[in-house]
Amino acid sequence: MKRFFKRGSAILTVLAAFGAVPADAEEGNATRGAEAYRACVACHALEPDLHLTGPSLAGFWGRAAGTAEAYLRYSPGLKEAGFEWNAAALDGWLADPAAMIPGTFMVFRGMGDGQARADLIAFLEIAGAPGGGEKAVAAGLIPASWVSATAPQPIGDAPPQARVAAIRHCGDSYFIATEDGRETPYWEKNIRLKIDSVETGPPPGTPVILTAGMQGDRASVIFASLSDLKTVIKEGC
Ligand code: HEC
Known part of the structure; x- marks a missing residue:
């Protein structure tokens, strides 16, 4: 299907004009992607250096996989993956993390829907840029609480x-x-x-x-x- 669209982009345009496929197919809608990001909040923060079950995703876009500073819990496979996070790498990762990196510690069954992945990737391109967490909040894409996600409440001044x-x-x-x-x-x-x-x-x-x-x-x-x-x-x- 994908190959067919690539070779016949004129046909894709015609289909899009008639509403047979969404006009933004494979482009991704960051607003819808932000909603899908809800599934990631259990394990990832967007605040720099705030590592939870998974590494902070602050500034991860364009960085080599498995290299968030001071995150010590990477699987051997991700640590040695040797690629950078971009739209193509994320498309494979979000479709099936365990197929892309056997033995990964990210427990996530994957997203089968290509459009849903494209939407989430459009959001991650914004949120995973430096300062992206605040930008995503300022743009109204996500609530402020998703930046620190499931980090515990500070207990420094307990009664x-x-x-x-x-x-x-x-x-x-x-x-x-x-x-x-x-x-x-x-x-x-x-x-x-x-x-x-x-x-x-x-x-x-x-x-x-x-x-x-x-x-x-x-x-x-x-x-x-x-x-x-x-x-x-x-x-x-
Ligand atoms: C149950 C917890 C959990 C959930 C849910 C989860 N992740 Fe992860 N994620 C992890 C862990 C743990 C790792 C490290 C995996 C490894 O080392 O194999 C990781 C790694 C990653 C990485 C690689 C980061 C790096 O520094 O290389 C990305 C990108 C990522 N997750 C994105 C997402 C997105 C997007 C979602 C939501 C669709 C998500 N994750 C959902 C736990 C989770």
Whole structure:
């Protein structure tokens, strides 16, 4: 079909004039593409250096694949791909990432519809240029919240009841003391220990506890670093 259109572009023009194919077929509509970008927000930010499950897409257009600075989780295949991101490369990637880069860590089943890919690529050409996230927001293509996407809310200035002073582990329990003077016991299976080492994380030396779950019986304790985790939690009954 595609080859036929390429060889017979006069025929394509005629078909387009009669509305048989969309006039912008294969050109891409960035407004529709921005809507399709919703599927990417779960894993990608448009803020420079803000890496989530996937690398930041700020300024990726025209850059060599697998080279976002400080993103350490590329698959070997993408790291060694050796091509630059342009419309043709993205068309293959968005159609079927795993077919293009076997063993890729991007879990996305792909978009079968060529026009939908062209639309998304038209949006990515804008959003993936330097400063593109802000431009896409200013142009009304995406809401401002999509720029930082699913990055956690900053917890740097948590209230005293969320600031952890000390953690004891005894038997099957954690006893978590907070800066409001309380010590609360938790079943060890209900506590998740996490590290947030970037700007969104807690200040060094002061982990933050965030309760979760319907009963408030589960909580995450977020540390600024692995060494904080090792020094704050002590064995003690
Ligand atoms: C479930 C999470 C997830 C979703 C959803 C997702 N991605 Fe990804 N993406 C990743 C991961 C992880 C990588 C790194 C893949 C690898 O190293 O093999 C990646 C890599 C990429 C890259 C290569 C970046 C580079 O620096 O070379 C591009 C471009 C990309 N994704 C675009 C998209 C677009 C556009 C969408 C939406 C249609 C999308 N992704 C949806 C997780 C995701």
